[in-house]
Amino acid sequence: MSAARTPAERATRLLRWYPRAWRERYGAEFTELLISDIAERPRSAGRAVDVAHGGLTARLTAAGLAGCPLPAPGVGVVTAQARYRQVSASLGSLGGALAVFLTVAAALWSELVIDRQSMSPPEPPVPAPASTALLATGVISAAMLVLLALAVLAVLPVLATLVIRFLTAGRAGRGALAKPAAVLLGCVTFLFIGGRHFENGWPGTGGHGSFVPAGLAAFEWATSLSVSAYWAHPASFFAQFPRLEVGWMAASPLALAASVVAVAVLVRRAGLSPRVLAFEVKLAAAACAVMAVVCAAAAWWVATSRGNRLTSAGIVPPFHAGLIDLACTAVLAAGLSVAAQAARLARRELLLARSTV
Amino acid sequence: MPKRDERPSDRAGLAGFGRYAGPATLILSSLADGPKHGYALTKDVEEFAGVRLAPGTLYEALARLESQGLIRALESDDRRRPYELTAAGAAALRTHLDAQRRVTDTGLRRLKANWATG
Numbered sequence: 240m241s242a243a244r245t246p247a248e249r250a251t252r253l254l255r256w257y258p259r260a261w262r263e264r265y266g267a268e269f270t271e272l273l274i275s276d277i278a279e280r281p282r283s284a285g286r287a288v289d290v291a292h293g294g295l296t297a298r299l300t301a302a303g304l305a306g307c308p309l310p311a312p313g314v315g316v317v318t319a320q321a322r323y324r325q326v327s328a329s330l331g332s333l334g335g336a337l338a339v340f341l342t343v344a345a346a347l348w349s350e351l352v353i354d355r356q357s358m359s360p361p362e363p364p365v366p367a368p369a370s371t372a373l374l375a376t377g378v379i380s381a382a383m384l385v386l387l388a389l390a391v392l393a394v395l396p397v398l399a400t401l402v403i404r405f406l407t408a409g410r411a412g413r414g415a416l417a418k419p420a421a422v423l424l425g426c427v428t429f430l431f432i433g434g435r436h437f438e439n440g441w442p443g444t445g446g447h448g449s450f451v452p453a454g455l456a457a458f459e460w461a462t463s464l465s466v467s468a469y470w471a472h473p474a475s476f477f478a479q480f481p482r483l484e485v486g487w488m489a490a491s492p493l494a495l496a497a498s499v500v501a502v503a504v505l506v507r508r509a510g511l512s513p514r515v516l517a518f519e520v521k522l523a524a525a526a527c528a529v530m531a532v533v534c535a536a537a538a539w540w541v542a543t544s545r546g547n548r549l550t551s552a553g554i555v556p557p558f559h560a561g562l563i564d565l566a567c568t569a570v571l572a573a574g575l576s577v578a579a580q581a582a583r584l585a586r587r588e589l590l591l592a593r594s595t596v
Numbered sequence: 597m598p599k600r601d602e603r604p605s606d607r608a609g610l611a612g613f614g615r616y617a618g619p620a621t622l623i624l625s626s627l628a629d630g631p632k633h634g635y636a637l638t639k640d641v642e643e644f645a646g647v648r649l650a651p652g653t654l655y656e657a658l659a660r661l662e663s664q665g666l667i668r669a670l671e672s673d674d675r676r677r678p679y680e681l682t683a684a685g686a687a688a689l690r691t692h693l694d695a696q697r698r699v700t701d702t703g704l705r706r707l708k709a710n711w712a713t714g
Contacts, residue, residue, distance in 0.1 A: 265655055267675040272634035272651050286650055293652025306656075307663050316665040 246277040253287070256294025258301040264309050303329030304580055308588070322592035324507070326516045329585035331503030333523050333578050337530070338499045340574035341386065342492070343567045344533050345459040346466035348383065350564070351376040351540070352456040375540035382533045386526060393522045396515045397506060404509055415508055423501035426494040430462055433487050433494075437461035440484070465492045468563035513592070520589050523582040530575045537568045617692075619649055619657035624666065624681060624689040631670055631680040634658070661685065 244252075250273035254266055276286060300306035308325040311318045351372050405416050438457035465488045469476040477485060511519070541560040626632060626640045634654060642648045649657075658679065661667045666685035670678045681689070 261659075265659065268634055268677040269651065269655055271674075271676045272638070272654070275635040276638070276651055286652075289650035289652040291652075293656050296656060307660065309659065310663040317663045 246274045246281075249277055250274045253290045256291050257297045258294075260301060260309060261297045301328065302332045303327075303584055303588075304332050304577065305584075317591075317595070319592045319595040322588045322595060323511075323513060323516060325588045326520065326585045326592065327507050327511060328503075329581040329588065330516070330519050330523060331506050333526070333581035333585070334502050334506070335499045336574045336577040336581065337386075337390075337526060338495060340530055340533075340571060340578065341383075342463050342495060343466055343570045343574070344379065344383065344537070346463035347537055347564060347567050347571075348376065348379045349456055349460035349463060351379070353460065371540055371543045375536045378536040379533055382529050382536070385529050386533075389522050389526050389529065393519055393526075396518060397509060397511065400509045400511055400515060401505060416505065419501040419504040419508070423498050423505065426498035426501065429494045430491060430498070433491060434458045434462040437464060437484065437487055462491065464488050466563075466567065468561065513589075516585075517589060520582070520585050523578075523585060527575065527579045527582050530571075530578055534568070534571045534575050537564075537571055541565055541568050619653055620661055620666075621689070621692060621696075622647060622649065623654070623657055623661060624685055625693075627667060627679060627681040628686065628689060631678040633672075633676040633678045635676065637679075 247270075250270045253273055254262060254270055257266070257269075273290070276283075280286070296305055300308070303325055308317050308321045310316055311321055401416060401420070405413055408416065435458065438454075438461040440461070464484070467488065469480070469488075480488075541564050544560040622641045622645055623637060626637050626644070629640070632640060634651070638649050638651075638654060658667070662669060662679070664684075665682055666688055667679045668682050670680055672678060
């Protein structure tokens with residue numbers, strides 16, 4: 240039974256809330272403090288909550304989403320190098336938030352395009368939900384194009400740095416870069432092949448045309464199939480869909496998560512130069528602005544088109560937003576919030592690093 | 597030259613501490629008396645301020661203070677590492693406490709003038 244644990248064992252368990260770098264720096268002394276505290280107050284819910292809060296804050300700090308970097312051992316203050324590492328961590332977190340954001344935005348966007356392409360040409364005057372959706376589709380499409388351009392601009396200097404590092408590194412250094420690169424390549428290949436395969440089930444063809452190429456919309460639809468309200472209804476979900484498609488819907492977000500982690504690891508291990516970091520921080524700010532536009536367009540469409548009103552034929556009319564769209568908009572807002580926080584801290588640490596001797 | 601609406605604490609070393617300014621003030625005040633390790637800090641603060649700093653809060657504040665060069669970790673033979681105040685920490689604490697004292701003096705003076713019967 241866990242009640243029989245010694246103070247030292249309990250302190251060690253509490254210490255697990257903190258990330259490894261923090262434990263290496265403060266772990267021993269913090270454990271001693273916890274042991275003394277536990278000996279004095281054996282039962283304290285407040286202590287457990289406080290340590291959990293401190294540990295989560297330290298983890299957010301390690302991810303570049305809170306606080307300030309740890310002071311260098313033996314030096315005391317935070318070095319410029321540590322601050323540049325923190326900028327990389329913030330950019331990695333921003334990349335993760337952006338990946339989630341793009342997946343959910345792609346799901347919303349492809350839904351709008353499906354509705355557009357599967358409906359009959361509306362008789363003038365165009366009904367309000369359709370005109371709002373058309374405008375939202377246009378805004379989101381343009382924003383996604385800009386995000387794609389920003390992503391290409393962001394990737395190029397990182398790729399160049401990685402190639403140089405790989406060519407000049409020793410065997411161990413190459414291995415440290417090759418493993419996450421292999422994971423990234425594998426996951427991207429899986430997502431591409433899966434997207435190309437499942438795009439054949441695209442339901443948006445055969446109707447009214449759209450300014451979005453059907454092939455692109457179909458691919459986006461297939462890669463974001465996991466963003467679905469069917470997860471809330473597992474019985475009908477498993478009964479209605481082929482096993483392979485269910486497997487794809489479960490595996491594709493995992494592949495995306497693995498690729499995001501691989502990118503974050505690569506960015507950290509690449510040791511980007513201050514100049515490249517400054518460039519990436521500028522792109523991050525621009526990406527946040529574009530994400531805000533996507534978020535606003537999605538929120539506007541959802542706010543003006545809420546409700547699953549059925550037609551007399553029992554069909555949901557096009558461009559009517561449901562609960563899943565509301566949830567998607569909430570995720571977009573959360574993704575934007577995380578990205579904005581990461582971009583803000585990356586900029587702050589970059590400025591501090593430049594002023595650090 | 598300070599801006600007209602700038603608070604005195606804005607120029608102090610604790611300006612960026614936000615909600616950790618309270619624990620930071622208590623820790624710096626405790627270390628002003630000499631180096632201490634975590635548990636000794638907790639006991640000292642409890643004694644002079646009547647506040648018990650929880651372990652997580654204490655170390656969040658210690659890490660921030662150390663990263664800004666306001667305190668310094670000392671070498672130690674055992675696992676309990678002591679910390680000492682730096683010159684920058686002493687200056688930051690002095691500025692912060694001066695600002696606090698002005699608030700305290702003003703409050704007490706106004707209480708005395710308008711609520712003397714209590």
